[in-house]
Amino acid sequence: xxxxxxxPPAALSGRIGSxxxxxxxxxxxxxxxxxxxxxxxxxxxxxxxxxxxEYARMGLVTTDEAHAIATLLDGVGPxxxxxxxxxxxxxxxxxxxxxxxxxxxxxxxxxxxDRSRNDLQSCAQLMFGRARLxxxxxxxxxxxxxxxxxxxxxxxxxxxxxxxxxxxxxxxPGFYLAAVSEQVLHTQRxxxxxxxxxxxxxxxxxxxxGQELAWDRERMARLLGFARPQPSALTSVASRRWSTEITAxxxxxxxxxxxxTTDLLTWGSSEYGFIELPDELSxxxxxxxxxxxxxVLERVRGRTAHLAAFHIDGLLGQRNxxxxxxxxxxxxxGTHLLNAFESAHGTVxxxxxxxxxxTFRADRMREVCEREFLGGFSxxxxxxxxxxxxxxxxxxxxxxxxxxAAAAGLAPAPGDADLLREAAAEKGITLxxxxxxxxxxxxxxxxxxxxxxxxxxxPEAVRELLRxxxxxxxxxxxxxxxRSAALRAGADETDRALGREAERGESHVGTDGDERxxx
Numbered sequence: 001x002x003x004x005x006x007x008p009p010a011a012l013s014g015r016i017g018s019x020x021x022x023x024x025x026x027x028x029x030x031x032x033x034x035x036x037x038x039x040x041x042x043x044x045x046x047x048x049x050x051x052x053x054e055y056a057r058m059g060l061v062t063t064d065e066a067h068a069i070a071t072l073l074d075g076v077g078p079x080x081x082x083x084x085x086x087x088x089x090x091x092x093x094x095x096x097x098x099x100x101x102x103x104x105x106x107x108x109x110x111x112x113x114d115r116s117r118n119d120l121q122s123c124a125q126l127m128f129g130r131a132r133l134x135x136x137x138x139x140x141x142x143x144x145x146x147x148x149x150x151x152x153x154x155x156x157x158x159x160x161x162x163x164x165x166x167x168x169x170x171x172x173p174g175f176y177l178a179a180v181s182e183q184v185l186h187t188q189r190x191x192x193x194x195x196x197x198x199x200x201x202x203x204x205x206x207x208x209x210g211q212e213l214a215w216d217r218e219r220m221a222r223l224l225g226f227a228r229p230q231p232s233a234l235t236s237v238a239s240r241r242w243s244t245e246i247t248a249x250x251x252x253x254x255x256x257x258x259x260x261t262t263d264l265l266t267w268g269s270s271e272y273g274f275i276e277l278p279d280e281l282s283x284x285x286x287x288x289x290x291x292x293x294x295x296v297l298e299r300v301r302g303r304t305a306h307l308a309a310f311h312i313d314g315l316l317g318q319r320n321x322x323x324x325x326x327x328x329x330x331x332x333x334g335t336h337l338l339n340a341f342e343s344a345h346g347t348v349x350x351x352x353x354x355x356x357x358x359t360f361r362a363d364r365m366r367e368v369c370e371r372e373f374l375g376g377f378s379x380x381x382x383x384x385x386x387x388x389x390x391x392x393x394x395x396x397x398x399x400x401x402x403x404x405a406a407a408a409g410l411a412p413a414p415g416d417a418d419l420l421r422e423a424a425a426e427k428g429i430t431l432x433x434x435x436x437x438x439x440x441x442x443x444x445x446x447x448x449x450x451x452x453x454x455x456x457x458x459p460e461a462v463r464e465l466l467r468x469x470x471x472x473x474x475x476x477x478x479x480x481x482x483r484s485a486a487l488r489a490g491a492d493e494t495d496r497a498l499g500r501e502a503e504r505g506e507s508h509v510g511t512d513g514d515e516r517x518x519x
Contacts, residue, residue, distance in 0.1 A: 046127070147184065155462040224490055225486045240318060
């Protein structure tokens with residue numbers, strides 16, 4: 001099947017005698033072209049401007065020629081170019097080249113000499129991934145901030161903490177949410193390290209073995225906002241490791257978010273009733289009018305599964321391929337990278353809104369704390385530390401007391417001193433004033449205040465942890481802002497080199513706004 005637009009691509013190559021078939025155009029090339037026009041065009045333009053500045057530096061084009069090329073490049077947007085099999089082989093790089101050539105007042109013979117699409121495409125893809133990573137980091141910082149704020153406001157509300165699906169010890173929502181916040185900070189540190197690891201410019205690698213002209217790769221990297229050039233020309237065009245590193249981090253975060261959402265789903269059930277969301281974030285049953293559902297939490301948890309799938313897809317797309325420039329790796333293996341970013345971003349946005357609107361029901365949480373024998377551990381500690389009972393024996397006595405009290409239908413507080421005396425006597429221990437032990441062990445407030453170690457559920461320990469976390473959030477924002485500033489500085493320097501600074505205005509943003517960094 002042949003495209004009706006197919007014709008001799010003599011202006012592009014003498015090696016083959018026709019453009020791509022209609023089937024190849026429709027199934028592969030045109031969708032790729034439209035994707036790159038929408039999401040990578042701003043990066044291709046930035047790269048071509050840097051190349052023009054380099055040609056001018058090397059004296060291969062004049063200052064006026066470089067300026068004319070940059071002016072035409074700045075006029076290109078996501079809808080400027082079209083995939084034309086016979087004219088540009090439905091390839092974005094060829095289309096951009098032809099657009100500029102056809103629009104110049106006179107030919108610039110040396111423009112694009114010593115150039116390859118391989119490092120050009122690799123660089124554009126990497127810039128896309130880098131920008132999307134920074135954009136997602138901004139959303140994740142907002143989520144972490146929401147968790148951090150809610151933790152501060154709920155760090156004194158007693159609630160039951162669970163191990164093995166059983167009520168275990170008294171904690172607070174603030175204690176739990178400080179752990180959520182810590183997970184965000186951990187992921188942020190890893191995202192920042194991932195960003196810095198991939199922040200090496202492929203431009204100047206050529207097809208795979210380098211280039212024949214003396215390109216200033218350090219300068220090109222700086223102009224594109226990279227920290228450094230990629231040292232190896234082969235790695236520059238062959239490796240897409242960065243894409244799987246990013247999706248790996250997103251999948252790990254997704255696993256953590258799914259666990260947090262599972263807790264919220266449990267706490268929001270009718271049996272627990274610990275949390276409540278406003279009506280605008282809730283759902284109903286079509287048949288049971290008494291129900292108020294929280295499908296937004298199900299959506300969040302469901303979406304986290306996609307993040308693992310996208311990572312596996314990208315990983316499998318690269319395995320068992322030769323280490324060279326390859327369409328299978330550079331394009332097919334990255335098919336769902338945008339989906340991974342958008343799914344992660346949407347998931348975090350939804351979860352952020354949940355945390356901003358979530359309220360905890362202090363009465364229901366305290367009711368469970370008062371109903372469960374959550375002071376059993378403290379009772380055993382007190383028997384050992386205050387009455388000299390060997391630790392394991394103290395565990396047995398405390399456990400036996402709880403069995404007797406539960407069988408008698410007693411609440412944990414105030415308890416029954418005679419039953420504790422009886423439990424101790426079974427182990428040959430005589431207790432003086434057991435009522436004091438019970439009052440101390442099963443007091444809900446004291447369950448929090450007894451915790452003395454750093455990082456514990458004690459409200460002041462939580463406050464100290466949150467204070468430390470706040471300093472790290474501030475530092476991370478500064479780190480991301482510094483990297484965004486490098487992008488802006490590089491774009492400004494490029495325009496100065498091309499004499500375009502007065503004409504540029506404020507537009508050095510990717511075509512879908514993906515150059516924005518975290519706020």
